[in-house]
Structure formats: C-alpha cells, structure tokens
Amino acid sequence: MQKEIRLFSPATVANVACGFDVLGFCLDTIGDEMVIRTTEAKGIKITKIEGYDLPYEAEKNVAGVSALAMYNALEPDCGFEIEIYKNIKPGSGIGSSSASAAGSVYGMNLLLGSPLDFTALTNFAMKGEALASQCEHADNLAPAIFGGFTLVKSAKPLKILELPTPDDLYATLIHPQIEIKTSESRALLPKEIPLDHAITQWANVGSLVHALHTSDYALIKEALHDVVIEPHRKQLIPHFDAVKTAVLEAGALGCAISGSGPSIFALSKGESTAKAVENAMRNVYANTAIDFETYVSKINTEGIKKIN
Ligand SMILES: Nc1ncnc2c1ncn2[C@@H]1O[C@H](COP(=O)(O)OP(=O)(O)OP(=O)(O)O)[C@@H](O)[C@H]1O
Ligand SMILES: N[C@@H](CCO)C(=O)O
Known part of the structure; x- marks a missing residue:
C-alpha cells in the first residue's frame, strides 16, 4: 500500500558569525514543504516542484542526490516520489539546498519505520548538499534535522553536538533578493589565515558555546564576531556595513552574514528588540533599488517536522 508524509523543512542559519562550517541554528517561520511517498516502482523520482525553477532529474537536485545515497545504501523494496514546495529561494544563505537535502532523507526514514538516527540522515543529506556547494558540510543540515543550535564537531566521521537554546533568543533576518551561490562564495575564501585571527575566532566559538549553555546574553554579544570570513565575503552583500551598524544601534546582540549570504x-534578546532590529534592517534597504524580505523568528528547537 502506498504511504505518504508531508513535512515542514525549515530554513537555517549556518556559521553564526564565528563558527564557519561548524555552527548553525534552525528558524521557525521560514521553510519549504515536501511530500514524500512510497511507490511500487523502484527508484527515486521528483514528481513536483513549485516555487522555484529547479531540476527534476534526481541526480541534479540536492533532494534527489541525498535520497539516492540513502536509497542505494538501504536497498528498500519500494521506491519513493518526492514533491518539493519551495519557499526558500535558492542561493539565499538560509539553507535552501539544505532544506531539500534534509527533507527527502528525513521523510524516507519515517516511511521506512525510522531505521536511521539523525546523524546517519545528516550523513546522507551531506551528499546532496555537496552538489550545491561542492563540499560536504553539515552546518545547515544539522540544525535542520536536529533543531536548535548545533555544532559539527567533525564532518568525517560525522559527529554533531546539540547545543541549548536560551529561552528569550530571537533571530531577525534580511534577505536581499540577489543570488549568491555557496560554491562561488566559498571560492573567495583564503586557504590560510593569520594566527591572531584564528585565536580571536576560536575564543569566540568557545565563548558562544559557553554562553548558550549558561543563557549569558552579554557573552553572546561579545562572541558574535567573525574576523575570518566576513571581511572577504561582505563585499558581495550590498549595504552590509550599514545594516550591521543600524541593527547594533537598535539593540541586537550581534549581526553577521547568514551562511554564504546574501542574507x-x-x-x-526578546521579541520586541528583534522587531526593532527588523525595522532598522528595512530602513537601510528601503532607500535602495534592491528588493528584500525580512523575518523575525524564534529559534526552532524541533527541526524538520511532519505536518497534517
Ligand atoms: N532542491 C533544491 N533546492 C535548492 N537549491 C537546489 C536544489 N537542487 C539543486 N539546487 C541548486 O543548489 C544551488 C543553491 O544552493 P546554495 O547552497 O548555493 O544556496 P543556499 O542553500 O540558499 O545557501 P546557503 O547554503 O548559504 O544557506 C542552486 O544552484 C540550485 O540550483
Ligand atoms: N558554511 C557554509 C554555509 C553555506 O552553505 C559556508 O559559509 O560556505
């Protein structure tokens, strides 16, 4: 008998300022929907994509690549159809590719009776993510699958640490409607970094992890800095410095590029400050020719979830 499942697959913020390729958190209000269905015919088929123009061939769509990796490993006695209802614009910096790569394997696993744990699912989803970014990184996938804040302790072998979410922490985002491909934004980065920058960065990562554990908002504020990646990428994002100045004046604890940008x-701390920060972001972009969307979101501690 055919079985199907509908999922909300959330947007995510990777890097979280200081934690390039290791830190991420999950958003509440922004995400794709996906339907995963078992079929008698073997194999993986993408049967519907709405919202954005993306490839239907499983091998060219991140959802299909991660699904095929899991399918070939498990060899189940059914096939799967995938429908993608995309709200997260590809090339957004809020984990568009990751939502699809994670959603397909998460849904297949549920339909198969959950034989795999979240780390194994993330491993298969990384094969899909690699199609988009030319690199197997899990800093969007881990928060999408586990929820909350996550730290990728190592990618090979994959080890993910779940971090606590302070109750009163809110995210505000602005998404200028330009596309920055992760692969291109990664190509800009230096292969080596000065030791003093490395020292600052790993002190900030350690401090941020401690601050999340202790709900120390003052320490979150001190730790949310990126001296390694931001100086190289910020020129891709129009008005980045003006947004950062405006949101810090509006009371934000910190501000940085989301994933590889342009978001x-x-x-x-607190929803009212997060809304004042949203206004500050909007005011900077309101006087420009660039279209944009803004969002205020609680940190989503649940991750991908079944809906209906
Ligand atoms: N199902 C899919 N969803 C989104 N992008 C896809 C999908 N399948 C293939 N792609 C390709 O992946 C690229 C977008 O992924 P990319 O990692 O660059 O953006 P992103 O996921 O929004 O960014 P980030 O990882 O920084 O948050 C585009 O080239 C797009 O065509
Ligand atoms: N850590 C990745 C996230 C984007 O997918 C990067 O910044 O390139």
Whole structure:
C-alpha cells in the first residue's frame, strides 16, 4: 500500500558569525514543504516542484542526490516520489539546498519505520548538499534535522553536538533578493589565515558555546564576531556595513552574514528588540533599488517536522 508524509523543512542559519562550517541554528517561520511517498516502482523520482525553477532529474537536485545515497545504501523494496514546495529561494544563505537535502532523507526514514538516527540522515543529506556547494558540510543540515543550535564537531566521521537554546533568543533576518551561490562564495575564501585571527575566532566559538549553555546574553554579544570570513565575503552583500551598524544601534546582540549570504542575520534578546532590529534592517534597504524580505523568528528547537 502506498504511504505518504508531508513535512515542514525549515530554513537555517549556518556559521553564526564565528563558527564557519561548524555552527548553525534552525528558524521557525521560514521553510519549504515536501511530500514524500512510497511507490511500487523502484527508484527515486521528483514528481513536483513549485516555487522555484529547479531540476527534476534526481541526480541534479540536492533532494534527489541525498535520497539516492540513502536509497542505494538501504536497498528498500519500494521506491519513493518526492514533491518539493519551495519557499526558500535558492542561493539565499538560509539553507535552501539544505532544506531539500534534509527533507527527502528525513521523510524516507519515517516511511521506512525510522531505521536511521539523525546523524546517519545528516550523513546522507551531506551528499546532496555537496552538489550545491561542492563540499560536504553539515552546518545547515544539522540544525535542520536536529533543531536548535548545533555544532559539527567533525564532518568525517560525522559527529554533531546539540547545543541549548536560551529561552528569550530571537533571530531577525534580511534577505536581499540577489543570488549568491555557496560554491562561488566559498571560492573567495583564503586557504590560510593569520594566527591572531584564528585565536580571536576560536575564543569566540568557545565563548558562544559557553554562553548558550549558561543563557549569558552579554557573552553572546561579545562572541558574535567573525574576523575570518566576513571581511572577504561582505563585499558581495550590498549595504552590509550599514545594516550591521543600524541593527547594533537598535539593540541586537550581534549581526553577521547568514551562511554564504546574501542574507544577514541578527540575534536579539526578546521579541520586541528583534522587531526593532527588523525595522532598522528595512530602513537601510528601503532607500535602495534592491528588493528584500525580512523575518523575525524564534529559534526552532524541533527541526524538520511532519505536518497534517
Ligand atoms: N532542491 C533544491 N533546492 C535548492 N537549491 C537546489 C536544489 N537542487 C539543486 N539546487 C541548486 O543548489 C544551488 C543553491 O544552493 P546554495 O547552497 O548555493 O544556496 P543556499 O542553500 O540558499 O545557501 P546557503 O547554503 O548559504 O544557506 C542552486 O544552484 C540550485 O540550483
Ligand atoms: N558554511 C557554509 C554555509 C553555506 O552553505 C559556508 O559559509 O560556505
């Protein structure tokens, strides 16, 4: 008998300022929907994509690549159809590719009776993510699958640490409607970094992890800095410095590039500050020719979930 499942697959913020390729958190209000269905015919088929123009061939769509990796490993006695209802614009910096790569394997696993744990699912989803970014990184996938804040302790072998989410922490995002491909934004980065920058960065990562554990908002504020990646990428994002100045004046704890951009995120204590930060972001872009969307979101501690 055919079985199907409908999922909400959330947007995510990777890097979280200081944690390039290791830190990420999951958003609440922004995400794709996906339907995964078992079929008698073997194999993986993408049967519907709405919202954005993306390839239907499983091998060219991140959802299909991760699904095929899991399918070939498990060899189940059914096939799967995938429908993607895309709300997250590809090349957004809020984990568009990751939502699809994670959603397909998460849904297949549920339909198969959950034989795999979240780490195994993330491993298969990384094969899909690699199609988009030319690199197997899990800093969007881990928060999408586990929820909350996550730290990728190592990619090979994959080890993910779940971090606590302070109750009153809110994210605000602005998404300028330009596309920056992760693969291109990664190509800009230096292969080596000065030791003093490395020292600052790993002190900030350690401090941020400690601050999340202790709900220390003042320490979150001190730790949300990126001296390694932001100086190289910020020129891809129009008005980045003006947004950052405006949101810090509006009371944000910190502000940085979301993933590989162009989205910019800020973290704030309390919803009213997060909304004031949204206004500050909007005011910077309102006087430009660039279209944009803004969002205020609680940190989503649940991750991908079944809906209906
Ligand atoms: N199902 C899919 N969803 C989104 N992008 C896809 C999908 N399948 C293939 N792609 C390709 O992946 C690329 C977008 O992924 P990319 O990692 O560059 O953006 P992103 O996921 O929004 O960014 P980030 O990882 O920084 O948050 C585009 O070239 C797009 O065509
Ligand atoms: N850590 C990745 C996230 C984007 O997918 C990067 O910044 O390139």
